[in-house]
Amino acid sequence: MKSDAATARADFAAALKDAAIAALIALGVTLPLVGFRTDQGPDYKLILTTRFDLVAVMVALVFAARLALTLWTGHRPHAAGSSAVLERLKPAGSALFRLAGPALLGLALVLPFLPVTGRYELDLGILILTYIMLGWGLNIVVGLAGLLDLGYVAFYAVGAYSFAIISTQVIPATLPALGPWAFWICLPIAGLLAAFWGIVLGFPVLRLRGDYLAIVTLAFGEIIRIVLLNWQDFSGGPNGIASIPRPTFFGLPFTPGKDGFAATFGLHFDPTHRIVFLYYVILMLALITAFVSTRLRRLPIGRAWEALREDEIACRSLGINTTNTKLTAFALGAMFGGFAGSFFATRQGFISPESFNFMESAMILAIVVLGGAGSLLGVVISAIAMVGGVEMLRNLEFLKSVFGPNFDPTQYRMLIFGLVMVLIMIWRPRGLIATRRPSIALKEKKTISSDLIQEGHG
Amino acid sequence: MTDTLTSAPLAAPALREPLLAVRGVETFYGKIQALKGVDLDVNEGEIVTLIGANGAGKSTLMMTIFGQPRARAGAIRFGGLDITKLATHDIAALRIAQSPEGRRIFPRMTVFENLQMGAAVDGYVHFDDDLERMFALFPRLKERLHQRGGTLSGGEQQMLAIARALMSRPRLLLLDEPSLGLAPLIVKQIFEVIDELNRSEGLTVFLVEQNAYHALRLAHRGYVMVNGTITMAGTGRELLERPEVKAAYLEGGRK
Numbered sequence: 088m089k090s091d092a093a094t095a096r097a098d099f100a101a102a103l104k105d106a107a108i109a110a111l112i113a114l115g116v117t118l119p120l121v122g123f124r125t126d127q128g129p130d131y132k133l134i135l136t137t138r139f140d141l142v143a144v145m146v147a148l149v150f151a152a153r154l155a156l157t158l159w160t161g162h163r164p165h166a167a168g169s170s171a172v173l174e175r176l177k178p179a180g181s182a183l184f185r186l187a188g189p190a191l192l193g194l195a196l197v198l199p200f201l202p203v204t205g206r207y208e209l210d211l212g213i214l215i216l217t218y219i220m221l222g223w224g225l226n227i228v229v230g231l232a233g234l235l236d237l238g239y240v241a242f243y244a245v246g247a248y249s250f251a252i253i254s255t256q257v258i259p260a261t262l263p264a265l266g267p268w269a270f271w272i273c274l275p276i277a278g279l280l281a282a283f284w285g286i287v288l289g290f291p292v293l294r295l296r297g298d299y300l301a302i303v304t305l306a307f308g309e310i311i312r313i314v315l316l317n318w319q320d321f322s323g324g325p326n327g328i329a330s331i332p333r334p335t336f337f338g339l340p341f342t343p344g345k346d347g348f349a350a351t352f353g354l355h356f357d358p359t360h361r362i363v364f365l366y367y368v369i370l371m372l373a374l375i376t377a378f379v380s381t382r383l384r385r386l387p388i389g390r391a392w393e394a395l396r397e398d399e400i401a402c403r404s405l406g407i408n409t410t411n412t413k414l415t416a417f418a419l420g421a422m423f424g425g426f427a428g429s430f431f432a433t434r435q436g437f438i439s440p441e442s443f444n445f446m447e448s449a450m451i452l453a454i455v456v457l458g459g460a461g462s463l464l465g466v467v468i469s470a471i472a473m474v475g476g477v478e479m480l481r482n483l484e485f486l487k488s489v490f491g492p493n494f495d496p497t498q499y500r501m502l503i504f505g506l507v508m509v510l511i512m513i514w515r516p517r518g519l520i521a522t523r524r525p526s527i528a529l530k531e532k533k534t535i536s537s538d539l540i541q542e543g544h545g
Numbered sequence: 546m547t548d549t550l551t552s553a554p555l556a557a558p559a560l561r562e563p564l565l566a567v568r569g570v571e572t573f574y575g576k577i578q579a580l581k582g583v584d585l586d587v588n589e590g591e592i593v594t595l596i597g598a599n600g601a602g603k604s605t606l607m608m609t610i611f612g613q614p615r616a617r618a619g620a621i622r623f624g625g626l627d628i629t630k631l632a633t634h635d636i637a638a639l640r641i642a643q644s645p646e647g648r649r650i651f652p653r654m655t656v657f658e659n660l661q662m663g664a665a666v667d668g669y670v671h672f673d674d675d676l677e678r679m680f681a682l683f684p685r686l687k688e689r690l691h692q693r694g695g696t697l698s699g700g701e702q703q704m705l706a707i708a709r710a711l712m713s714r715p716r717l718l719l720l721d722e723p724s725l726g727l728a729p730l731i732v733k734q735i736f737e738v739i740d741e742l743n744r745s746e747g748l749t750v751f752l753v754e755q756n757a758y759h760a761l762r763l764a765h766r767g768y769v770m771v772n773g774t775i776t777m778a779g780t781g782r783e784l785l786e787r788p789e790v791k792a793a794y795l796e797g798g799r800k
Contacts, residue, residue: 387665394651394662401649404611406637406666406713525655525691 102157110150117142144489188464195370199363209362213369213434215474217427220373222454222466224423227380229452230461231389232416233396235301238288238308239451242281242421244443246428248315249277251328251438270334274429281425282418284311289417293410296399308448316440327439334433336364369430376423377463383419384526392416393461393526453504457511459518468519477504562625564589564749565610565641565717570619572602572609579605581773582619587717587751592743594752594760594781596794597770603753604646606770607721611643612636624716638666642715646722648706652695656686659694659705663712671714679708682738700731707735711742717749718742724756732756736763757794761785769794 122142125133198204198212221243228236253276254269265272292303315322322328333341339348341361348364349356383389391412394402403409432438454473458465477500487494515521563586572580579602587593597603609616612633621629628636637643642663651659660679664672680687683704689697694705703723710718720739724732736759742748754760761767761781769777769790777784784790 387661387669390654390658390661391665393654393658397651397653398649400613401645401651402662403613403633404637404643404645404649405662405709406634407662408632408634523653523693526658 099158102154105157106150106154109153110146113146113149114142117145121145141489187468191464191467199366206359206362209359209366211475211478213362213366214478215470216366216369216373217431218451218454218470218474219467220369220376220427220430221424221451222458222470223373223376223380223463224420224427225451225455226420226461226463226466227383227392227423228416228420229455231380231384231396232392232413233460234413234416235297235304236417236420237301237305237445237448237452238311239304239420239424240443240445240448241288241308241311242285242424243428243431243447244311244315244440245281245284245421246277246425247432247438247443248322248328248428249273249280249425250429250432251331252322253277254332254433255328255330266332267335267338267340269332270429270433271337274426277429278422278425281428282422285417285419285421286414288421289414293413305445305448308443308445312440312443315443322440325439325441327437327441328432329437331432331436331438333361333436334365334368365430365434369427372426372430376426379419379423381463388412388415390526453508457508457518459515459520461523462518462520465518465520472507473504476507561588562622563587564624565751566620566622567606567610568620568622570606570609570616570621572605572614573617574605574614579773580609580616583770583773583775585768585775587749589716589749590743590747591766592739592750592752592764594754594764594767595770596754596757596760596767596784596790598793599755601770602773603770604721605773607643607646607719607751607753610636610641610719637713640666640713640716641719642666642710642713642717643719644703644706644710644721644723646725648702650694650697650702650705650709653693655691655693656689656697656705657691659709660686660712663709666713672712675712675714679711682711682742683708700727700735703727703731703735707738715748717751720750720752722753722755724754724759732759739763755794757790758785761790 122137122139124136124138126136128134195212195216199209204212221239224242225236225239228234228239250270250273253273258265258269258272288304288307292300295303316325318324335341336348339346339351341348341358341364343356344350347356348354348360354360380389384393391402391407394405394407395409395412395416399409402412431442435442450473454466454469457473458467458469480500480503511519565585565587567583567585570580570583571578583602583606585593585595585606595603595606605614608614610621610628612628612631616629619629620627623636623639623641626639628639631639651662654662660676661669661672664675667675685701686704686708689701694702697705707718707720707723710720723735723739727735739750739752740763743750752760752764761784764781767779767781767784768775769784777787777790779787785795
C-alpha cells in the first residue's frame, strides 16, 4: 500500500513538473505576443501598453489544463505502464455511468417542482429535451443504421409546418369543433407526414453511402427550407405561420377563464402551468423515442440496422432486404423528427423557415456524434453540454473582469463549440460513450468462462 | 474448353437436375471481363471445389451466384429456379448461404448477434437448437459468445463466418477461401467440420480455394479455373493426379 501511495505521489510530482514546463513555454510564447501591445497615439506615435494580467491568466490556464490532462489520461511524462490515477478513476467512472441514466431520468421527472426551477430553467429544460429527442431520432439513422444524414432538420421542418398548417388552416376550415384537441390530432399526422418524407428522401439515396449520402441529405434539407421560404401561398414564405394553437390539457386550455385548466382543477391560474405541461409533453415524447429505439434494437429490424452499418454486402448475403431496412430507418428517424417539429411549432406559436437552417442539422448531428453514435445516454450528456453549455456562456459575466468590459462570451460560442468538437474527436474519436452495448447479454452468472469450457463443464 | 476426364457424365445421377447449375455465365467489371462463359454443376449432397490462381475469377463466380455483380450473359439455376436476375437477399432466402471472402463478420456486434443475423432467413424458428449445434461444431464460439466479432482471432472469425452461414439452415453452402491466412491446424479443423457436415447432414458445399491439395482431397469433384474459364474438371482424386494441376497448384507434386 505504501508503495502505491509513493508512486501516486511520484506521478503527481512528475505531472506538476510537466505542467510547469508547459506553462513556461506558454509564458515564452504569450509574453511577446500578448503581453505587449502597441496602439497608434494621437500624434502618430506608437503607445506601448502592457497586458501582463492577460498573460498570467493564459499561463495559468495552460498549467491547469496540462496538469489535468496528464492526470486524467495517465500519460506520465517519464514512466510507462498504467497509471495509478487512472486505475482509481476506472471503477468510479463505470459506476458513475451506470447510475447516470436513472439519476438523470429522476431529475428530469421532478425538475418542474424543484424550488430552484423558475421559468428560465423550465424553458431551458424544454429546449434541451427537444434536442435530446431530435438526437435520439437522428441516432436511429446515424447511430444505428450508420447513414450519415446532414439534412435531418428537414423532417423537423416538415413536422412543424404540417402541424402549423393543419392546426391553423385545415382544422378551422373543416372541423372547428376539434379546435381544442388540435395538438393531439396534429401530432400523429405530422409524424406520419415526416415519415413519408423520410421515405421520399430514402429512395434516391439508397445506393449512396458516406460522403455522397451526406451531400445529398444536406441538399435535401436545404431544398425543404428554400421551398418553405419561397412558396408564399402554402407556407407564408419568410413571414412564416403565426398564431399556431397552444396545446391544451387534453381539451382544457391553459387560460384564466372558467373552462381553463386551473379553474377545472381548483388551482390558482398561473401561466407556468402551460410551461410545466409542455415540459412533460416533450419529456414524454423523448422517452417514447428512447423506448422505441431501445426496443427496436433488440428486434430483428434493429439488429439489421446495426449490421447494415457494419457491412452492407454481408447483410444482403444473409437475406436482409437492405432497401427496406434503410427506408425504415429513414422513416422512423424522420417520424421522431416530425414529432419534435410539431412540439416546436406549438411551443413557439410561430414558425418560419429561419428556424430550420443547416446550423440546426449540424447541431443535432454534433449531439449524436459527440455523444457516441448509438448511445442514448451519450446523446443526453452531449445535448446537455451543447445546449446548456451555450446557455451557460451567456452567464459568464465574470469573464468580463478578465477580458475587459467589451467581451461578450456568447460571441465566442461557435469558437468554443468548434474547439470542444476538435478536442473530443482527438480524445474520444468514437464519442463520449463509445462502447456499444450488446443488444442482448446474459446475466453475470450465466456467462461462460473459458476455463470451464476446457474442463468440459460448459 | 472443358476437358472432362471421366467417360461417364460428371453429374453422377444424370437424370436429376443439379442443385446449382451455372451455364455460360459471363461477368464484367466495367469493361473488364472477369468470367468468360463458365459452366459448372453442384449436385445435392456433394462437396465441389473450384481451384485456381489469384485473379482467375473464383470469387467473382461466387459473388455472381449471389447476384452482386450480376451476370451479363448466361444463366444460374438453383433447385430448378432461375436465380440469375433475383435480388441478393431473395437468393439468400432460397437457402443459399455464404461465408464470403474476407469473412465479413460484423466486427462491432457480438458473436451471439452475428449468429442471430445468420438466422434471419430461417425466421429464428430453430435458433436455440442451431446455436447448440454451432457450439458443438465450434466450441470456441461458445467461449467467445459475448465478445465482439472484431476481437476474435482470424481462425475464430472464419469459424464465426461459417457458423453464421450455417444458422440459416442452407441447402447450399458457399465457402470462399476458408483457409486464407490461417494456421495449418485451424485449416485442418475447419475442413474436418465441412467434411463432417457433409457426411452426417448431407450438406451441399461449393468450396472456392487456393489451397488446392486440401480442397481436392476433401471434395467429391473439382474444377480448375484459369482466366475466367474452366479448364479442367474431374473428381478430386483425378485432379490431384493430373500433372498440370500438380505443377501449377501443388508445389512440385506433393501428394
